Amino acid sequence: MQINITGHHIEVTPALRAYATEKLGKISKHFDHLIAINVILRVEKPQQQQAEATVSAAGKSLFAQDSNTDMYAAIDGLSDKLDKQVRRYKDRLRGNHANGAKRAAAAS
Numbered sequence: 001m002q003i004n005i006t007g008h009h010i011e012v013t014p015a016l017r018a019y020a021t022e023k024l025g026k027i028s029k030h031f032d033h034l035i036a037i038n039v040i041l042r043v044e045k046p047q048q049q050q051a052e053a054t055v056s057a058a059g060k061s062l063f064a065q066d067s068n069t070d071m072y073a074a075i076d077g078l079s080d081k082l083d084k085q086v087r088r089y090k091d092r093l094r095g096n097h098a099n100g101a102k103r104a105a106a107a108s
Helices: 014-029 071-094 096-107
Strands: 002-008 034-045 048-057 060-068
Touching: 002 014, 014 034, 014 048, 014 071, 034 071, 048 071, 060 071
Parallel strands: 002 034
Antiparallel strands: 034 048, 048 060
């Protein structure tokens, strides 16, 4: 999996790059078919730090964004949102939602 990190009105320091890579790298634990993650870190206002990412998975593109007064907190929120989306997408691919409804109906 490839992680591309760019900055808009902000210089991406090695510490920010390492932190984002560590947080977003954990997403691949839930789903092996991730191709790439494109991350954009930006500063909109002096007190508005924003992080957004697009995840390219096999057959799907997932997008999330989060903003906070601290860039590290924005990356944390972004990571949590993407993690939730990836887990939901994996469950849909495996068909757990449809199979669970069929089993519940058969058990009744």
